[in-house]
Every structure is written in C-alpha cells, then in structure tokens.
Amino acid sequence: MKRASTLALAALSLAYxxxxxxxxxxxxxxxxxxxxxxxxALRSDRAFELVEQLTTRFGPRPAGSPAERxxxxxxxxxxxxxxxSSVRIERFPLKVWTRRAESCKVxxxxxxxxxxxxxxxxxxxxxGGVEGEIVRFSSLEALAAAAPEILQGRIVFLDxxxxxxxxxxxxxxxxxxxxxxxxxxxxxxxxxxxxxSAGTARDREPHTGLTAYQGAWAPLPSFALSPEDAEQLARLxxxxxxxxxxxxxxxxxxxxSQNVIAEIPGATAGREIVLLGAHLDSWDLGTxxxxxxxxxxxxxxxxxxxxxxxxxxxxxxxxxxxxxxxxSQPEAPGGLYGAHDYARRNASAAGDHVIASxxxxxxxxxxGLDLPPAAASSGFASEAASLLLPLGILxxxxxxxxxxxxxxxxxxxxxxxxxxxxxxxxxxxxxxxxADTLGxxxxxxxRQNVAAWAALIWLVANSEATFR
Amino acid sequence: MKRASTLALAALSLAYxxxxxxxxxxxxxxxxxxxxxxxxALRSDRAFELVEQLTTRFGPRPAGSPAERxxxxxxxxxxxxxxxSSVRIERFPLKVWTRRAESCKVxxxxxxxxxxxxxxxxxxxxxGGVEGEIVRFSSLEALAAAAPEILQGRIVFLDxxxxxxxxxxxxxxxxxxxxxxxxxxxxxxxxxxxxxSAGTARDREPHTGLTAYQGAWAPLPSFALSPEDAEQLARLxxxxxxxxxxxxxxxxxxxxSQNVIAEIPGATAGREIVLLGAHLDSWDLGTxxxxxxxxxxxxxxxxxxxxxxxxxxxxxxxxxxxxxxxxSQPEAPGGLYGAHDYARRNASAAGDHVIASxxxxxxxxxxGLDLPPAAASSGFASEAASLLLPLGILxxxxxxxxxxxxxxxxxxxxxxxxxxxxxxxxxxxxxxxxADTLGxxxxxxxRQNVAAWAALIWLVANSEATFR
Numbered sequence: 002m003k004r005a006s007t008l009a010l011a012a013l014s015l016a017y018x019x020x021x022x023x024x025x026x027x028x029x030x031x032x033x034x035x036x037x038x039x040x041x042a043l044r045s046d047r048a049f050e051l052v053e054q055l056t057t058r059f060g061p062r063p064a065g066s067p068a069e070r071x072x073x074x075x076x077x078x079x080x081x082x083x084x085x086s087s088v089r090i091e092r093f094p095l096k097v098w099t100r101r102a103e104s105c106k107v108x109x110x111x112x113x114x115x116x117x118x119x120x121x122x123x124x125x126x127x128x129g130g131v132e133g134e135i136v137r138f139s140s141l142e143a144l145a146a147a148a149p150e151i152l153q154g155r156i157v158f159l160d161x162x163x164x165x166x167x168x169x170x171x172x173x174x175x176x177x178x179x180x181x182x183x184x185x186x187x188x189x190x191x192x193x194x195x196x197x198s199a200g201t202a203r204d205r206e207p208h209t210g211l212t213a214y215q216g217a218w219a220p221l222p223s224f225a226l227s228p229e230d231a232e233q234l235a236r237l238x239x240x241x242x243x244x245x246x247x248x249x250x251x252x253x254x255x256x257x258s259q260n261v262i263a264e265i266p267g268a269t270a271g272r273e274i275v276l277l278g279a280h281l282d283s284w285d286l287g288t289x290x291x292x293x294x295x296x297x298x299x300x301x302x303x304x305x306x307x308x309x310x311x312x313x314x315x316x317x318x319x320x321x322x323x324x325x326x327x328x329s330q331p332e333a334p335g336g337l338y339g340a341h342d343y344a345r346r347n348a349s350a351a352g353d354h355v356i357a358s359x360x361x362x363x364x365x366x367x368x369g370l371d372l373p374p375a376a377a378s379s380g381f382a383s384e385a386a387s388l389l390l391p392l393g394i395l396x397x398x399x400x401x402x403x404x405x406x407x408x409x410x411x412x413x414x415x416x417x418x419x420x421x422x423x424x425x426x427x428x429x430x431x432x433x434x435x436a437d438t439l440g441x442x443x444x445x446x447x448r449q450n451v452a453a454w455a456a457l458i459w460l461v462a463n464s465e466a467t468f469r
Numbered sequence: 470m471k472r473a474s475t476l477a478l479a480a481l482s483l484a485y486x487x488x489x490x491x492x493x494x495x496x497x498x499x500x501x502x503x504x505x506x507x508x509x510a511l512r513s514d515r516a517f518e519l520v521e522q523l524t525t526r527f528g529p530r531p532a533g534s535p536a537e538r539x540x541x542x543x544x545x546x547x548x549x550x551x552x553x554s555s556v557r558i559e560r561f562p563l564k565v566w567t568r569r570a571e572s573c574k575v576x577x578x579x580x581x582x583x584x585x586x587x588x589x590x591x592x593x594x595x596x597g598g599v600e601g602e603i604v605r606f607s608s609l610e611a612l613a614a615a616a617p618e619i620l621q622g623r624i625v626f627l628d629x630x631x632x633x634x635x636x637x638x639x640x641x642x643x644x645x646x647x648x649x650x651x652x653x654x655x656x657x658x659x660x661x662x663x664x665x666s667a668g669t670a671r672d673r674e675p676h677t678g679l680t681a682y683q684g685a686w687a688p689l690p691s692f693a694l695s696p697e698d699a700e701q702l703a704r705l706x707x708x709x710x711x712x713x714x715x716x717x718x719x720x721x722x723x724x725x726s727q728n729v730i731a732e733i734p735g736a737t738a739g740r741e742i743v744l745l746g747a748h749l750d751s752w753d754l755g756t757x758x759x760x761x762x763x764x765x766x767x768x769x770x771x772x773x774x775x776x777x778x779x780x781x782x783x784x785x786x787x788x789x790x791x792x793x794x795x796x797s798q799p800e801a802p803g804g805l806y807g808a809h810d811y812a813r814r815n816a817s818a819a820g821d822h823v824i825a826s827x828x829x830x831x832x833x834x835x836x837g838l839d840l841p842p843a844a845a846s847s848g849f850a851s852e853a854a855s856l857l858l859p860l861g862i863l864x865x866x867x868x869x870x871x872x873x874x875x876x877x878x879x880x881x882x883x884x885x886x887x888x889x890x891x892x893x894x895x896x897x898x899x900x901x902x903x904a905d906t907l908g909x910x911x912x913x914x915x916r917q918n919v920a921a922w923a924a925l926i927w928l929v930a931n932s933e934a935t936f937r
Binding site for chain 2: 053056057058059060061067068071110111112113203204205206228229233236237240287288438439440
C-alpha cells in the first residue's frame with residue numbers, strides 16, 4: 002500500500018507542481034482539490050503505519066510516563082521532518098497515578114481468582130487486601146437508594162451491563178456508575194467498590210478509566226471486573242452469600258506531560274485557525290491503539306496529505322496532539338489536562354479559532370457529520386455533503402455537535418466544533434483494556450477516516466464560513 | 470428450557486412406563502428409542518446447566534487441586550442422586566505443578582509489558598527473572614537447525630502461527646513446538662524459551678499447556694506469549710535488537726487426583742462395557758468451560774437421558790469422568806494420569822470394553838462420525854448414519870478414528886474407539902487460556918452434541934456389533 006500511496010501523491014504533486022508551498026488556488030478549485038485529497042487518502046496506509054509505529058515503539062503511554070514523553074518527541078520530530086510549521090512541544094505539570102499490582106479472589110463459597118483492574122486514581126488497599134461480603138446493585142440508582150446498613154462493612158458490586166451501540170451512547174451510563182459509584186459506596190461505609198467493566202465484549206479483560214475524586218485519590222479502593230468475571234460473580238451470588246478479597250496498590254507523584262503542536266500556515270487568513278486534534282496518551286493496560294493512536298494516525302495522515310499538495314490553504318490548519326487526556330484529579334475533573342493547558346494558553350485567541358474537532362473514538366468507520374447549527378443549512382453544509390457522500394457519510398443537521406473530549410475547554414470558550422461520527426459498535430469491546438492493541442485496528446477503516454478528515458479540513462480551511 | 474425438558478422427559482416416561490429399570494426392549498424398538506432420545510436432547514439444556522454449575526461452583530480445576538476434588542465429589546453425588554449404579558471415586562497419586570506468579574517486560578528498545586504465561590511444568594526463573602536478547606524462529610525445524618552459538622545466552626522465541634481449522638489439526642504442529650522447543654533451546658545454551666501461544670484468537674490471552682520434561686521439570690523456564698504480544702515482539706524485532714525480561718515462579722508437590730465412575734448396568738450382556746468419557750480437570754487460567762466442562766456436560770446429560778428412559782440397555786453403559794488429563798510428568802508423559810490409572814485398574818478387562826470414546830473438544834457442533842474400520846461398512850454404520858443425519862452429522866468411513874486423549878491407554882490395550890467429530894474452528898481461540906469460560910459456550914451446540922451422544926450410545930449399547 003505504501004507504493005500505491007507514493008504513486009498517488011506523486012500524481013498529486015504533478016498536478017499541482019512541486020511541494021514548496023504556493024499561494025491559495027482559485028476558490029473554484031477548492032472542491033476539486035478536496036475530492037482529490039479524499040481519493041488519495043483511500044489509497045494510502047499512512048495512518049495505519051503511524052498507529053503501528055506509535056504502539057510498537059512506545060507500547061502503553063500513560064499520562065506523565067516516559068513512554069508518553071518519548072512518543073511526543075518522536076511525533077514532533079516526524080512532523081518537523083515532514084515540513085510542518087511552528088512545530089512545538091508545550092509541557093505542563095500533572096499528578097501521575099501509577100498502578101503497581103492488583104488481584105481479586107473469591108473466598109466463599111469456593112476459592113477462585115477473578116480478573117480485575119483498579120480504576121484510575123484508586124487508592125491502595127491495606128497490604129493483604131480488603132475482604133468482605135458482596136452486595137450487588139444492577140444500577141447506580143439502586144445503589145444511591147440503598148440504606149447505609151446494607152453497605153456497611155461490605156464490598157459494593159455495581160453490575161450495570163453496558164449495551165453495544167453504534168453511537169457509543171451506552172458508555173454514558175457506565176461512566177456515571179464509574180465516577181459516582183465509589184463515592185456512594187463510601188457514604189454507606191462500604192470497604193471497597195467493584196463494578197462490571199464499562200465494556201461491551203464478553204471476555205476476561207477488565208476495563209479501567211477515571212472516577213471522581215475526594216482530595217488526591219478516589220474515595221475508596223475501586224476496581225472493575227471483566228464482563229465474564231462480573232457474570233461469574235453474579236452467578237455465585239445467585240447460589241448464596243459470596244465473599245471476595247480485593248488487593249491493589251498504586252502511587253501518585255508529581256510529573257509532566259505535553260501537547261505537540263504543528264501547523265500549515267494559512268495563505269491569506271493565517272490568523273484564522275482550523276483546529277484538528279487527537280491525544281497521545283493512553284491507559285496503561287493496552288497499547289492504546291484505538292484510544293487514541295488511531296485518532297493520532299488519522300489527523301496526522303490527513304494533515305500530511307494537505308501538506309503534500311504544496312498548496313497553502315486560506316486559513317491556518319493547526320494540529321494539536323494532546324497529552325494527558327485520560328487521567329483525572331481534583332484540579333482537572335474529567336481528565337483533559339492537556340486540553341485545559343491548551344485552552345489556558347489560548348484564552349485570548351479563542352476568537353481566532355474558526356472551528357475545531359478531535360478524532361477520539363478509535364478506528365471505526367465514519368457514518369455521519371454533525372456541523373454547528375450556524376452551518377447546518379448553509380452552502381458549506383451542502384458542499385461537505387457532496388464530498389462525503391461517496392465515503393458513506395451523511396451530513397446530519399439535527400444534533401448540536403460534540404467535538405471530542407479535548408475540545409471541551411475551547412468549546413466552553415465559544416469555539417464552534419464539528420463531529421465526524423464514527424461507528425462505535427465494537428470500540429468499547431477493547432477501550433481502556435489490555436485488548437486495546439494494534440490487532441483490533443482496521444487499515445481499511447482508517448483510510449476512510451483519513452479521507453473524510455482530509456477533504457473536510459481542506460474545505461473548512463479554504464472557506465469563508467464562520468460557523469458562529 | 471428446563472420446563473420444556475421436563476415435559477419432554479415426562480412424555481418419554483409415559484411412553485415407556487415408570488422410571489424403574491425394566492428389561493431390554495425388542496431390538497426393533499432400539500432405533501425408535503434412539504431417535505426419541507435424540508429429539509428429547511434437542512429440547513433440553515441439562516448439559517449447559519451442568520457446565521454452568523461446574524464452572525461457577527468450582528472455577529478453575531487444576532489437576533490435584535482442592536477445586537478438582539470438590540468438583541469430583543459434587544458430580545459423584547449428582548450421579549448417585551440420579552440413580553446411576555456403581556458410582557465410585559478412584560483416587561491416584563500425582564505430581565502437582567502450581568503456578569505462583571509470572572511476568573514479561575520488553576527492556577530494549579523501550580520498556581513495555583508483554584502478556585505471558587508459564588507452560589505447565591516450567592521451572593521458576595531466578596528471583597528477578599532472566600534477561601536476554603531475543604532470537605526468533607518461525608518454525609521448530611529452524612530452531613532445531615540453529616547453531617548453538619546463536620542460542621547461547623539468548624532467549625529463544627518460537628513464533629509459529631497456528632491456523633484455525635475445523636479439524637483442529639493446526640494444534641498438532643503448535644504442540645510439537647511446545648513440547649520440543651524448550652529442550653532444543655536448552656541444548657544450545659539459551660536462557661529461556663518463549664513461544665507464540667498455541668491459539669487461534671488475536672487477543673491478549675496467553676495459552677498454557679504441557680511441555681516435555683527432563684526429570685521433574687521442563688528443561689528451561691518456558692513461557693507462551695499471547696498472539697497479540699507475539700506480534701508486538703516480532704514488530705519490535707523488525708525495528709532492531711530487542712531484549713526482554715521473563716520472570717516466573719512455580720512449585721511442585723505430591724498430591725492426589727481421582728476418576729469418577731458411574732454405570733447403567735446392561736440387561737442381558739452386562740459384562741460388555743460401552744465407555745463414554747470426559748475430563749473434570751482444567752488448566753488454571755480459565756474455568757475450563759470448553760476444556761472440558763463442556764464434555765462432562767455432554768456425556769453426563771446423554772447418560773441421564775438414557776437413564777431416564779427407564780429401560781435397561783443390552784450392554785453396560787459406563788461413564789468415566791477423568792481426573793488429571795492435562796498435566797504431564799516423566800512418569801506420565803503426555804499427561805493423562807487419570808486415563809493411565811483407569812487402564813491399569815482395567816488391564817484384565819480390556820476385552821470387555823466393546824467401544825469407547827471421549828468428548829474433549831469443547832462445545833462445537835458435531836459434523837462427522839468416525840467408526841472403527843470393522844464397523845465402517847456394517848449395518849451398524851448405516852443405522853447410525855440415518856439416526857445422525859437429521860443432526861447434520863455424516864458418517865465418514867475414511868479415517869481410522871481417534872477416540873479422545875483419555876482413551877489412548879485403553880486403545881493401546883486393544884479397545885476400539887469411535888469419534889464424534891466436532892467443529893474446532895474457534896475452540897483454540899480460548900483453549901488453555903483465561904478466556905476459556907462459560908461465556909464462550911453455546912447452549913444450542915451442546916444440545917446437538919447431547920443428541921448425537923445419547924442416540925449413538927443407545928444404539929451401541931443395544932447392538933450386537935463387536936467393532937473389533
């Protein structure tokens with residue numbers, strides 16, 4: 002695929018001259034170039050190659066880890082070598098939570114191990130672990146309504162089953178349990194909190210993720226069972242009282258993470274910024290191939306294709322590869338350390354950001370585009386629709402868009418966002434678990450993603466639409 | 470499903486009178502009863518319920534463990550309550566290998582964890598583990614041909630990719646690597662042996678299994694990587710020299726395992742034994758739902774259906790649930806402690822065993838029947854063929870049958886075997902790994918298995934065919 006891609010790009014070069022940046026083409030050419038970018042992307046495996054490099058060279062890239070930093074250095078060097086402008090690394094401090102060891106064992110009615118992982122931010126248990134009888138709830142509401150004496154001295158088991166959905170919407174309820182469950186359990190005097198993983202596969206892999214905090218740590222030792230182990234525990238409970246022992250240890254230290262930024266400077270409206278993002282950090286269990294090396298691969302490959310045209314777009318295209326999207330602390334609830342750092346540094350420049358979006362839902366195919374309400378019925382929307390239809394993407398003007406988690410701080414500052422909606426049916430099978438590795442990434446789906454991003458970003462960057 | 474099954478059995482009782490055992494029916498009825506057993510089995514979830522009970526109550530059941538013993542006691546009590554005759558537990562001594570802890574980490578070019586498990590019988594590494602540069606071989610032949618200086622002081626990585634096949638045949642080559650690889654690596658002075666798991670999924674679960682022995686232990690610290698981690702290691706090697714650290718600890722102690730035996734006594738040829746088997750032990754990583762709770766569920770449910778007819782078959786039907794099929798030691802190479810114990814105790818009665826077979830390839834649907842050459846073109850074969858065709862099973866007279874691993878010692882003593890051939894396309898996705906749990910078992914496929922076993926065993930037990 003590498004050879005086909007090189008040939009395609011050579012053809013593009015031939016059509017538009019050598020790769021030195023030239024002035025913006027006539028507006029009538031914009032649509033034609035966007036279509037050509039789209040079709041070139043479908044013949045290139047650059048995104049997959051980037052995902053392979055990131056996940057192989059650096060493995061898991063937890064926020065604040067040496068691996069996350071090495072990955073940032075490497076991708077910055079790549080972008081510099083590719084001829085991007087203003088390539089820079091912006092460092093910021095954070096609290097680094099690091100998992101040491103964890104285990105779970107049924108003690109009664111029979112001894113057997115269960116596959117478990119600590120939620121991010123969980124405090125350690127005492128050495129030797131905590132042991133207690135299980136009290137099970139099938140929803141957060143039932144846990145919230147429980148009398149304290151039912152929880153006192155027990156281990157709370159939140160057994161919410163997350164449905165697989167194309168939109169990924171099932172995740173919202175599961176994360177509500179993950180963030181609020183430990184606090185509700187502690188309120189009643191529970192010893193520990195364990196939940197069925199926020200995941201949709203039926204296997205032995207537990208899924209981690211952030212919870213809510215009281216001070217530096219989560220309020221209780223907090224764990225997630227694999228879906229299969231949660232079902233085993235529920236079956237044991239159906240036979241009678243069940244006791245388990247949970248053990249986990251983790252440390253928190255001060256550290257740093259960083260955002261990597263690179264640009265294609267705009268020709269005639271260079272002050273106006275079109276922002277495309279993804280995040281470099283991952284959870285520690287897998288290699289973060291879906292979350293979010295895939296997103297990094299897609300937006301970097303799309304930006305490379307734009308750069309390869311040798312034509313300067315009207316507006317500046319800015320690529321931001323965020324650090325520390327995943328972990329949460331009291332000073333950054335909901336995670337997004339890197340996004341908050343970017344928003345702080347760009348507080349006075351929010352008005353220069355024309356539109357922004359992030360690729361952060363894995364490698365699943367894109368099936369829809371949400372545009373800001375102001376653009377939904379504009380000429381821009383119909384241009385985008387005709388460009389994206391051949392990729393199987395419908396423009397949906399119904400919903401106010403969500404631009405990806407790392408866009409939330411800039412969105413709060415008034416920056417419009419769009420969303421290329423991906424099929425998340427299988428994303429939560431592996432998300433935040435050890436199963437999030439290269440083997441689950443489809444090169445063909447990545448090509449379709451890059452095609453949509455490259456075409457759409459070209460269109461936006463050469464448009465005069467304001468989206469506000 | 471329970472209610473439907475009870476109704477079906479009530480109808481069967483009505484047709485044949487109360488459940489007290491009566492004399493053998495007229496031979497002309499044999500085929501009709503067999504067909505009725507087959508159709509009742511398709512409406513019953515007894516086998517699945519047994520698999521659920523075994524895997525939930527006792528979890529993993531390693532040979533010689535308290536869990537294996539508790540499972541044996543429980544199933545013996547169940548068979549006794551069901552009215553089987555001569556229910557007994559036959560205990561035997563064995564060497565019990567127990568895994569303590571294990572880990573694998575890439576040290577160079579970057580630090581990252583790899584998912585690994587020790588092969589059964591592996592000795593411990595020194596505390597802190599062994600660290601060395603990887604030398605990779607894609608086949609056992611290449612490893613066997615390697616000059617010793619290439620292996621000296623290195624860690625041997627056998628990267629054989631096992632294909633998924635309906636017959637399960639890909640496993641044979643993978644086990645050749647597993648059993649001979651460690652010895653070949655040691656011969657060249659390697660520090661340790663690590664292989665790509667003998668498995669067909671592409672996930673993070675490593676697969677354990679037995680290897681060959683020198684004295685009480687395997688010849689070298691021996692490990693298996695998950696398929697995905699083996700691919701990660703191969704990708705790292707493609708970038709340049711790669712060092713890993715392997716750490717593992719295990720102990721060996723003297724212990725006991727046991728076979729559980731139960732019978733339906735034959736009416737007029739009670740000395741003649743039709744043997745059906747499965748094994749109660751499992752590896753320690755999963756709950757052994759496929760290997761071999763599924764087989765136990767199938768043969769016990771089939772025997773229960775026969776017992777429920779209230780009609781005594783001509784010959785004795787003997788159920789043997791073997792202990793300690795999996796582990797291997799110098800005195801029982803290839804494992805099969807329980808099968809060897811049974812063969813020893815029945816050395817003088819081998820001639821009384823008419824035919825024997827084991828269900829030990831998980832819950833996959835049955836697609837064929839292999840009969841002993843003597844029966845292949847007999848009237849028996851055509852009766853069996855017409856009974857099994859509605860289940861989608863073809864009688865294949867081409868191949869000399871393999872009756873299941875636990876039948877090998879009796880087969881060596883001259884006992885004919887048959888094989889109900891199961892679709893193993895997905896069996897080795899989970900076999901010997903933590904993923905071998907109830908969630909992978911199809912209740913519908915188990916019903917088809919029970920239908921075939923019940924009908925065929927009824928036919929054999931009421932036949933006069935000798936199969937020799």
